[in-house]
Amino acid sequence: MKPRKLKTNVYWVGAVDWDRRLFDELIPLPDGTSYNAYLIKGSEKTALIDTVDPTMTNFLTSNLQLLKVKNIDYIIANHAEQDHSGTLPQILKLYPNAKVIATPKCKDLLMELLLIPEYKIVTVEDGETLSLGDKTLEFIHAPWVHWPETMLTYLREDKILFTCDLFGSHLATSDLYVADEAAVYEAAKRYYAEIMMPFRTVIQRNLEKIKDLQIEIIAPSHGPIYDKPNFIVEAYKEWVYTPPKNIVVLPYVSMHGSTKKMVEYLVTALVERGITVKQFNLTKTDIGKLAMALVDAATIVVGSPTVLVGPHPKVIYAVYLANALRPKLKFASIIGSYGWGGRTVEQIKGMLSNLKVELLEPVVIRGFPKEDDFRALNRLADEIVNKHREHGIVS
Template identity: 35%
Template sequence: MEIVKLRDDIYYVGAVDWNVRSFHGYTTNRGATYNAYLIIDEKITLIDTVKEPFAEELLERISEIIDPSKIDYIVSNHVEMDHSGAIPAVMEVAKNATIVTSAPSGLKGLQAHYGDKYNYQTVKAGDTLSLGKRSLTFVATPMLHWPDNMVTYCSEEKILFSNDAFGQHYASSKHFDDEVDMAVVMQEAEKYYANILMPYGKQANQAIDIVQSLPLEMIAPSHGVILRTHITEMLDKYRYFCSEENEKRALVVYDSMWHSTEKMAQAILEGFKKAGVECILYDLKENHISDIATQVLKAEYLVVGSPTLNTNILPTVGAFLTYMKGLSPKGKKGFAFGSYGWAAQNVAIIQKELEAMKVEIIKEPIKMNYVPTKEQLREIEEEVAELIVG
């Protein structure tokens, strides 16, 4: 196997998942990686592991460098199984290794997953672990995105092992940012942030403050490429992601049964265009909610529509609203719309969900009985344009 070196005696030993297309409910069209790192020192240390199906690949990569049974420490920055899943396989070989994890959440989580048969050592923010020539300092990043999360900093090498922060689901045969197309990396970083970290903007901001205070030459995340050339750009991008600053852009998101709600969506879109607002139309039958979430992250307006179905809304729209409510987008404005036959519950249901998401409701719901006429569609277009301009 290819040996990927970050520094002398520091190696990438993770796995590339070329075929995964769904992760945490969102699409990973470019695959993913599960990054793990090996430090050869007086104490041999493995930082994070990989998803369980890739445990054999992890051990094979380590074996190209050193006998895995000689591992002294396994640093678990995060309990989630895409990072910790191979711990049992590694511990089966490195029987005397100590698992280093955060206190108390990391220990609680690892024991819940893998039992208490291993030798655990807990650390808290600011604790340092000596490896010999190098040392590791641990920085707690709780709720970025689980309570146990932490990052690990090697001051002698100026490397931050950042776990989920600054990562991307992006499979590549290259492992460093200056070897790949950074425009693609940034797209995937934004999608990752929007679908995983959006609810935790405050925590992300605090983490950036900490990171920017460190002498730093490399960020080694647990997903995607290692940053050594574009660190400043990524930190600036993250600062923008976690701010509540929005772009003047409108998203019109809908599903339709017999095209009536679709016609309304198109009229609303034309209204935003007339008001000079960039806008995007998303039919939920054709677009995945995770791709829409990436646009929601920095859009100012979110308008959602559905017809009535059995005194409720279409399942696609319900799923989108549930997904977005969990992501808790900040600083949005919007309203509900939709057509109906004999029961007009749809728009009230949508508005209630928007309000639960803390969306500022800027207009009463727009509802149309059965098929809207051309005149009614023109009225919708003018109403929206006047609302935004006014």
Template identity: 40%
Template sequence: MGDMETEKTDGAVEIARGVYWVGAIDWNGRDFHGFTTPGGTTYNSYLVVGEKTALIDTVKAPFAGEMLRRITQIIDPSKLDYIVVNHMELDHAGSLAELKKQTDAKIFITKRGVDILNGYFRGLGSENWDLEVVQTGDELDLGGKTLMFLEATMLHWPDSMETFLKEDRILFSNDGFGQHIATSKRYDFEVGDVIPDAAEYYANILMPFHMPLLRFMGVLDKMGVDPLQIAPSHGIIWKQDLKKILEAYRAWANGEVNEKVLVIYDTMWGSTEIMATEIAEAVRAAGVEVKLLNLRKNTRNHIMKEMLDAAAFAVGSPTLNNGLFPTVGDFLVYLKGLRPQKKKAVAFGSYGWGGGAVKTVEKELKDTGIEVLEPGLQIRYRPYEKELERCRKLGEQLAAVAKEQ
């Protein structure tokens, strides 16, 4: 198969001899449990055909028919021998019950995956399904095709697993190395640079799990897993940029940062925005890359992508009812769940008859495990020249912090 054109079989896509993409494209999906997806997404399922056949992962339940049509173009689904469940989250396993109506295929799954499977599908027949629990290093011989299972605990659920097709050196990585993009193309070299999409995906899905990721990449090295293709469950397959995405994942997991500062804020009557702009301008004037990000004009997942390689950031909020502005509170809750590493941050904001937001921002940042630069900057009513100079000083401080990294 040449690198310039993907071979297709009536909608199914052959990615190696006897190996097919049979997934689904969610062209109009715009929200993925809080992750804004303006470009849609895909749910990737893969059919491996040797003397016996195995389906690796299914698709989100509303797309079961699309998956089954593609499988049917290769084999009769009732003849399927095995199903590999790399991860039980319903964007990957949602069609399992529908598929099991058509086949008695044995399911290969991790021990922790069994409990989740029964939690979702009890009453839909799961108590009678033929299951085999596997762990790292276990293999399934299909006759000419050998699948090796690799537990990927907490990437990003306890049950997560990846599967390596040894003969064709394809790593079916489930949520690892994914991106939320919908495309009729299947490969990186067909769609251009998707590293930014992968960065956004990593920042919002896998960022809290950098230590399990580093451990898993160590397991790949130890077991001699050297893929020629990485086939995730969302987005495109990595082939041309395989080395680039592996290097990027190692850098992200190690918390490598650049000389970069984010100024993240919302504003009520414009005062906090004036402060944010002045802080950002001072960072820029110091020769450090800066991004000015209004929380009502930038999605949380975009901001977290920018956070990935930032050395420092500022969070600004006006005071509302002695506390945070709602969008700032929302962002800080989201941030706390993702727990970015190796960052320093500062709080700023404005108030009228009573303050409170800056102290609350500082507390939330500390609770997230981020090193907070104190004191934060709080200005009453509207900033004038003396207050603007304090904003500039804060920007210079952030630029200096970024340069130290």
């Protein structure tokens, strides 16, 4: 993709990664991603905002050549992670006059992760500005979205907020701006769930910090740019502020069908009681879909057989992730089947320590479910619906 103009002398110069299917060797990318870098040519100085993933350095350098960029004065490093700062060493070689602008914490990380020499980096404080002549950059420290060193950069004259990972989406598209809001909403929610959700309260503070800025364009570092910024700001408000919904998320594994029978019975019982259920077979599911479901859910019910005295390993992985993502969940329970004995319930309970959830009496049975077990599942469904009602969580 060639450079694309946002405003006079402001260009997208990044790279679209149509083929990437896994991020951080962890996160599935069903729709690829992009690494957005931006060039701002002021009347006196030129600045590059962020770079690209090192696998795509040539796209950035060829975009700079196409724009006939002879000199870069400043490279703004909003975030030290390699998918945005990983091409800094090559750009500093090509443009030896350039100084890197970063928060003090980002300076430290750039030196450690990318071996950028200290003398190349100038630190900026929260609220500090940098004049490019007819254009002014304002730096807004925004720690913990999603690393400790992150910042946002606001281009005053053009009212563009460069937010790096905040408000981003993993979506490869030829559209510079959001064209298909439904597709971008899905990708941005997935991104929020996987990357930003653990920092929900910090994001609330950051939304406060930017609420008085006049913003015409939000330009994130992944996915399309928002020329209607309200779309993504309102979506974030919904995800971080609103109470959980009348939804049960049910991730499970079943080796021989006993836990699966319990899952099917409980799902039917919950649906009959007016609850929305999102059921995930952990041997088949895209873990990003599970993360997205956790954004809105009030309750998680984990389904697991006992394997070598504990939960199935795929359940351990999912529960660990759910605990690390710190969703808004209010209640949790466990269902499953065992053959002779083990510590499945204790182990799952112990892994939910980050979540402020009330644990509802688990239903863990021997072998295939029988009449008494179905009665116990009805009791659990009743308890979930009653707890939701007590807390005003209704559809």
